[in-house]
Amino acid sequence: MPLPETEIPGRLQAFFAxxxxxxxxxxxxxxxxxxxxxxxxDASQILRRAQKLDASVDRSTVYRTxxxxxxxxxxxxxxxxxxxxxxxxxxxxxxxxxxHMACLRCGKISEFxxxxxxxxxxxxxxxxxxxxxxxxxxxxxxxxxxxxxx
Amino acid sequence: MPLPETEIPGRLQAFFAxxxxxxxxxxxxxxxxxxxxxxxxDASQILRRAQKLDASVDRSTVYRTxxxxxxxxxxxxxxxxxxxxxxxxxxxxxxxxxxHMACLRCGKISEFxxxxxxxxxxxxxxxxxxxxxxxxxxxxxxxxxxxxxx
DNA sequence: AGGCTATTTGCAACTAGTTGCGACTAAGGA
DNA sequence: TCCTTAGTCGCAACTAGTTGCAAATAGCCT
Numbered sequence: 134m135p136l137p138e139t140e141i142p143g144r145l146q147a148f149f150a151x152x153x154x155x156x157x158x159x160x161x162x163x164x165x166x167x168x169x170x171x172x173x174x175d176a177s178q179i180l181r182r183a184q185k186l187d188a189s190v191d192r193s194t195v196y197r198t199x200x201x202x203x204x205x206x207x208x209x210x211x212x213x214x215x216x217x218x219x220x221x222x223x224x225x226x227x228x229x230x231x232x233h234m235a236c237l238r239c240g241k242i243s244e245f246x247x248x249x250x251x252x253x254x255x256x257x258x259x260x261x262x263x264x265x266x267x268x269x270x271x272x273x274x275x276x277x278x279x280x281x282x283x
Numbered sequence: 284m285p286l287p288e289t290e291i292p293g294r295l296q297a298f299f300a301x302x303x304x305x306x307x308x309x310x311x312x313x314x315x316x317x318x319x320x321x322x323x324x325d326a327s328q329i330l331r332r333a334q335k336l337d338a339s340v341d342r343s344t345v346y347r348t349x350x351x352x353x354x355x356x357x358x359x360x361x362x363x364x365x366x367x368x369x370x371x372x373x374x375x376x377x378x379x380x381x382x383h384m385a386c387l388r389c390g391k392i393s394e395f396x397x398x399x400x401x402x403x404x405x406x407x408x409x410x411x412x413x414x415x416x417x418x419x420x421x422x423x424x425x426x427x428x429x430x431x432x433x
Numbered sequence: 434a435g436g437c438t439a440t441t442t443g444c445a446a447c448t449a450g451t452t453g454c455g456a457c458t459a460a461g462g463a
Numbered sequence: 464t465c466c467t468t469a470g471t472c473g474c475a476a477c478t479a480g481t482t483g484c485a486a487a488t489a490g491c492c493t
Contacts, residue, residue, distance in 0.1 A: 155440060155489055176479075191443050196480060212362070214417070219450055220479060234413050243413070249406050253399040254422075261395055262427035263384050267364070270420045272404075277412035305459055305470060326449075341473050346450060369480055370449060 143168040145207055145225075152205070162186035163198045173211065173222040173242065199223060206267060214273035216240055230254075230268060236276040243276065294318065295357055295375075304351070312336035313348045323361065323372040323392065349373060356417065364423035366390055380404075380418060386426040393426065 145164045149156050162183040167174070174182075176195055183190045202208040202223075211222045214235040232245045254265055295314045299306050312333040317324070324332075326345055333340045352358040352373075361372040364385040382395045404415055 153490095157441065157489070159442070189443080192479095193444080193481075194442065197441085200481095210365075214419075215360075218478085232407065234407065234411065236413075237416060243411065245407060245411055247403060247406060249399065249403040253397060253403055256397060256399050257382065257384065257395060257422060261384065261393065262430065263386075263393070263422070263424055264430050265422055265424040266387060267423045268420070269364075269422075270418070272407060272413070272415055272418045274416040275414040280412065280414050303460095307459070307471065309472070339473080342449095343451075343474080344472065347471085350451095368448085 145202070148205070148207060154201070158187050159183075159190045159194050160198055162190055163195060167202070167208065167223065167225060170224075173213070173224050175220045175222050177220070179223065209267070209269065211269070212271060213242055214271055216273070230270075232270045232272060234272045234274065234276070236279055237273050238275055238279040241276055241278075295352070298355070298357060302355075308337050309333070309340045309344050310348055312340055313345060317352070317358065317373065317375060320374075323363070323374050325370045325372050327370075329373070359417070359419065361419070362421060363392055364421055366423070380420075382420045382422060384422045384424065384426070386429055387423050388425055388429040391426055391428075 143164065145168055146156060146161065149160070149164075163179060165186060166179050166182040176192075176199065179199070180190065180192055180195045183195065199208065199210075203210055207226055208223050209226050211224065211233055213222055213233060214237070216235050216237060217240065229246055230250065232247065232250060234243045234245060235241075236243075250270065254268060257263055258265055295318055296306060296311065299310070299314075313329060315336060316329050316332040326349065329349070330340065330342055330345045333345065349358065349360075353360055357376055358373050359376050361374065361383055363372055363383060364387070366385050366387060367390065379396055380400065382397065382400060384393045384395060385391075386393075400420065404418060407413055408415055
């Protein structure tokens with residue numbers, strides 16, 4: 134029997150507790166991986182890292198937990214324009230939406246925050262009377278370095 | 284919101300000929316399906332319809348042709364926020380990018396064209412010195428009808 | 434602490450999309 | 464017209480993600 138989690142629960146785990154969502158050892162492992170990630174992870178990377186914390190974690194539990202987090206608006210799902218195949222990437226949601234730019238040549242992902250993006254969303258809310266829950270703007274093209282190299 | 288205006292049938296095929304891309308009977312069937320579609324189609328719908336025109340069309344040929352069209356900027360690929368499962372949808376690219384809004388309650392997809400979106404892309408090109416080839420803005424939330432029903 | 438029950442899990446079988454490979458064929462040239 | 468060959472195809476086996484179900488368990492209630 135492993136010792137109980139002694140670590141201070143992270144933001145995601147705290148959110149779960151507040152909403153009365155059950156915290157299982159599998160979920161704790163998955164949340165910890167996402168909370169401590171320093172880059173965009175895909176589902177299989179999350180699975181592998183979570184299994185190091187708890188070997189019983191299954192593929193389907195990872196996908197189910199990701200869906201749960203997505204539904205609660207705690208993570209964002211990204212395609213990154215499918216430049217590295219068909220999979221999806223995940224990142225903790227931060228207070229401000231950002232645009233993802235994927236370079237079609239070198240594969241670099243960059244992020245960009247813009248007031249114009251905020252204004253655009255306000256316009257959609259007003260003109261279409263549409264209440265926005267989640268939004269995703271992804272751009273494919275050539276980054277400044279690769280443009281020069283042409 | 285209205286779908287893009289109808290174009291002269293055969294535009295995609297004409298583009299292929301101009302670029303010296305081989306037109307096979309399988310590709311002709313797939314292009315015809317896409318050119319005459321009146322709504323967003325997913326890959327399996329395209330496969331089924333193309334097989335009615337040419338029974339020899341294979342799943343992998345559909346995916347390969349879609350990728351080809353995507354690479355040449357002739358179609359756009361959409362997730363529609365995965366409200367109907369994991370698959371992708373495809374539509375002919377038109378001269379002006381549009382935003383897709385998916386209602387998380389009734390599933391309706393609406394489209395929106397905005398000068399602010401154009402301005403945002405210009406800002407990214409300028410501020411990030413990033414050359415945009417393809418962009419995709421998808422929004423999930425509640426449409427005007429479903430907001431009222433709350 | 435021990436029991437109850439709704440939630441969650443692992444598993445296995447399914448849908449969606451990709452890839453390597455040998456066979457086939459469109460299109461240009463003799 | 465036939466020949467050549469690069470491009471494309473179908474197939475089968477693979478990766479990515481989902482789902483139905485029976486077994487396990489978190490968290491509540493004595």
